[in-house]
Amino acid sequence: MYITVENPIFDIIKTRRSVRSFLPIKIPDDCLNLILESAQWAPSACNQQLWQFIIIKDNDLKIRLTTEAGASKLILKAPIAIAVCYHSGNIKEGIQSASAAIENMLLVATSLGIGSLYLNSFGKEIKVKQILNIPDELFIVAFILLGYPEKQLPPPKRRALEEIVHQNYFSKYSKETFSHDANKWTLSSVRDFQERYCRKTDLGTRMDIVNEMEIKLIQNILSREKYDNILDIFSYDGSLLNNYPDMKIFSLNLGSETSLFTTYAVNRKIEPLIYDDFIPLKDKSISNAICVFKLERIPPQAYDKLFSEIKRVLEDDGRFIIVFRSRNSLYGLIHRLIKIKFDDDIRKSGIYSFFGPYSPLKSADIISSLKQADFSSVSQERFFVIPPLIDDFYQLFLHYFTSGGGAFYHREKRKSIVGNLIHKIIRLQKEYNTKFGSVIVLTAKK
Ligand SMILES: Cc1cc2nc3c(=O)[nH]c(=O)nc-3n(C[C@H](O)[C@H](O)[C@H](O)COP(=O)(O)O)c2cc1C
Missing domain, CATH: 3.40.50.150 (Vaccinia Virus protein VP39)
Known part of the structure; x- marks a missing residue:
């Protein structure tokens, strides 16, 4: 079939953007319910539907997630954060099913003019589970942030289809380099x-x-x-x-x-x-x-x-x-x-x-x-002689450990005695050759 007519679903797919700044406007309950219903209708492995969704609106709770578990500060910006969990009996099936539910939610949110973010940087999982009372047998797949977008964003480029599609057998492929070595x-x-x-x-x-x-x-x-x-x-x-x-x-x-x-x-x-x-x-x-x-x-x-x-x-x-x-x-x-x-x-x-x-x-x-x-x-x-960057690296490491390796880069300085000392020593250096x-x-x- 050759599609020439406008395709509303495809329009929504292309309109969805990862939104990271939101207006301070409440999301109406019926919109939130529709978004959650769309998750219900996603496919799930063996139709088990072993997902659980925790709606987080409370600001103090969000602050705890960022300070105690090292979650991304982005969650403070969004009126609603949703922790998406799945039963850990089969991790692969859990990720696959929950991801299908998440994408449904992001698309329905887009159709309602609501911005969203699929968020992996939710911090140290064990700590987040403690804070949110999530039972042991569940794992957190991701967080979703929802809110009305503050600005319209130009879409990032996509890889060309020829780069990612193969017919019957895997054909040529240009391998990515990930080395530090230039x-x-x-x-x-x-x-x-x-x-x-x-x-x-x-x-x-x-x-x-x-x-x-x-x-x-x-x-x-x-x-x-x-x-x-x-x-x-x-x-x-x-x-x-x-x-x-x-x-x-x-x-x-x-x-x-x-x-x-x-x-x-x-x-x-x-x-x-x-x-x-x-x-x-x-x-x-x-x-x-x-x-x-x-x-x-x-x-x-x-x-x-x-x-x-x-x-x-x-x-x-x-x-x-x-x-x-x-x-x-x-x-x-x-x-x-x-x-x-x-x-x-x-x-x-x-x-x-x-x-x-x-x-x-x-x-x-x-x-x-x-x-x-x-x-x-x-x-x-x-x-x-002492590289000033040590100061920033120490902050990165602090954040790395608080978030359980979930996030490395953070713009927020964490207070610590060692950090303060490093900062002071580095600052003692004068700018001379x-x-x-x-x-x-x-x-x-x-
Ligand atoms: C599994 C997954 C995890 C992601 N985690 C984060 C995240 O932690 N922080 C963030 O700012 N964006 C996150 N994103 C959003 C991506 O950066 C974004 O999808 C990508 O840059 C493409 O932009 P677009 O969504 O606007 O098309 C995540 C996306 C996916 C699919």
Whole structure:
């Protein structure tokens, strides 16, 4: 059958979006009942219907879930959270049946103009079960958040059908890379990864982990000289751009989704550009190019082309500043320890996973590539023997343990004596150039 008429179900399927900010408007009971009835009508393994749904509206209870179980703070934003549970007798059947029920609920909610979120970051399961009095024999499949959406969101791109559909037998397939090691990626695989991952949450939400002392350092570096404009190399989540001085900003990204994401993150107008072995700018049109903690994400084989493109667009007295974390430093050691604990798979550590690979760099390698690209001189400074990022990593670990490994990244600081001490020690460091610094700043002149 060839379908030419409008298909209302398909319209709803395509309209459904993951909503993460809600209006403070109550959901009418009859709407909630219809959403719950749609769960009842989902298929279930052996028609057992062993699902249970807990409707959570009480704010104090939601606060307990976030503080005691490490649930995502998103649940505080939604008028209704639903914990979806299933009998643990057969986990596979439980996940399959409950997921069918969840999708029914999300679609019916969409049809009623109600926004929803399918939420895995509900925190430490054992703790959530305790707080909500969930019996031992049930397990939590996911949470659903419901509420009237605060804004309309553009849909994230979908993988092409040819990429995911096979006829009769499994045919060709391009395997994803998940290594921390940028050497194992190509620029195009980094681009594909970023294009999907940057849309894993709300557009413009700060995702990258950069310490406030590092931000201050970048501000100080940029205030040393006056520039007409600045080209930010691979802005990604764009959050750093808000700290740049008042000048025209060109923001280079690998793809359209990351570019869109950056535009949403910045609270002033920027010029978004997309890099495909070419910077779409005229020769000698830029007075300062800067790449902050982003070279670590790019395969080294892409440096030569990138650097020579940057050299081309720089004015004759232009500067190219690269800020990166050093492999030969205390930071490099910590990075290696994290890899030992969490494996080389970026998805396991949570840290830096959002935009693909991340490996601290050797200064000599970058300087040699800059020389290769014919930059006339390169100067080096190093800052912070104790990497300021330890402060943020400690927070990440605290959250990792509270949520039982369910969530790693959290923007909320957790109070702790050790955390306070780490914070204070790191802050004792002054911003001076030191041989053992973990953050390196290279300034290349054209
Ligand atoms: C099993 C599952 C778990 C998810 N968990 C979360 C979550 O914990 N936090 C979140 O913000 N989004 C979560 N999402 C939403 C996805 O990020 C979202 O579906 C994806 O980015 C595609 O966007 P769309 O739903 O608007 O099409 C989850 C989605 C699924 C299917």
